[in-house]
Amino acid sequence: VKLPRSFYLRSALHVAPDLLGRILVKRSTRLLLRGRIVEVEAYLPGDPASHAFRGRTARNDVMFWEGGHLYVYFTYGMHFCANVVTGSEGKGSAVLIRAVEPLEGIDLMRRNRSRGDLPARDLCNGPAKLCQAFGIGRTENGTDLCGPAIWIDEGDPPARHLIARSSRIGIRTGTEHRWRFYIKDSHFITPGKPSR
DNA sequence: TGGACGATCCCCT
DNA sequence: GGGGATCGTCCAT
Numbered sequence: 001v002k003l004p005r006s007f008y009l010r011s012a013l014h015v016a017p018d019l020l021g022r023i024l025v026k027r028s029t030r031l032l033l034r035g036r037i038v039e040v041e042a043y044l045p046g047d048p049a050s051h052a053f054r055g056r057t058a059r060n061d062v063m064f065w066e067g068g069h070l071y072v073y074f075t076y077g078m079h080f081c082a083n084v085v086t087g088s089e090g091k092g093s094a095v096l097i098r099a100v101e102p103l104e105g106i107d108l109m110r111r112n113r114s115r116g117d118l119p120a121r122d123l124c125n126g127p128a129k130l131c132q133a134f135g136i137g138r139t140e141n142g143t144d145l146c147g148p149a150i151w152i153d154e155g156d157p158p159a160r161h162l163i164a165r166s167s168r169i170g171i172r173t174g175t176e177h178r179w180r181f182y183i184k185d186s187h188f189i190t191p192g193k194p195s196r
Numbered sequence: 197t198g199g200a201c202g203a204t205c206c207c208c209t
Numbered sequence: 210g211g212g213g214a215t216c217g218t219c220c221a222t
Contacts, residue, residue, distance in 0.1 A: 077215030128204050
């Protein structure tokens with residue numbers, strides 16, 4: 001069952017942990033790519049680490065759309081990362097999907113990653129890796145997650161005691177906040193280290 | 197108009 | 210554990 005619009009119209013701090021255990025789905029040409037979300041980060045209004053911190057621009061425009069859209073950004077001259085926009089129109093808040101556990105379409109994911117030899121655990125254990133594996137790029141920016149192309153299924157959320165949190169990864173500011181959430185016993189989370 | 201800087205990844209030692 | 214790849218974006222000059 002596809003998560004409804006109302007799921008996304010909440011604070012990113014509520015949506016982020018609630019996304020764990022949900023299933024990211026992308027309809028490819030004739031098959032489905034599916035992955036269980038195991039690691040996310042919240043980016044809030046007024047958050048200096050957020051792309052939206054310095055106001056609305058052409059690049060981050062989608063982040064200010066109504067919750068339930070996909071904000072895809074390009075970084076380091078070669079990578080894409082995907083976020084779930086949260087809250088009402090104009091909020092400028094989102095949840096970065098950092099890692100998913102591959103469930104379906106794994107052969108295609110391997111081909112998309114240009115590596116036939118990668119173990120499943122290394123296909124989507126990073127925000128740019130999962131975008132490459134799922135074929136998410138510039139054209140997917142602004143996709144409505146309540147539409148037919150990319151969506152998130154209810155899945156099977158973990159018990160609360162299986163959810164861990166830490167500071168976020170790869171940022172220089174806002175490191176005092178523990179806004180990274182992940183499934184404690186998952187083998188499919190990022191190898192990178194939190195910022196503090 | 198230019199330059200510093202990424203919400204990263206991969207390969208090297 | 211460290212550095213290079215690679216380029217769009219933003220802000221300061």
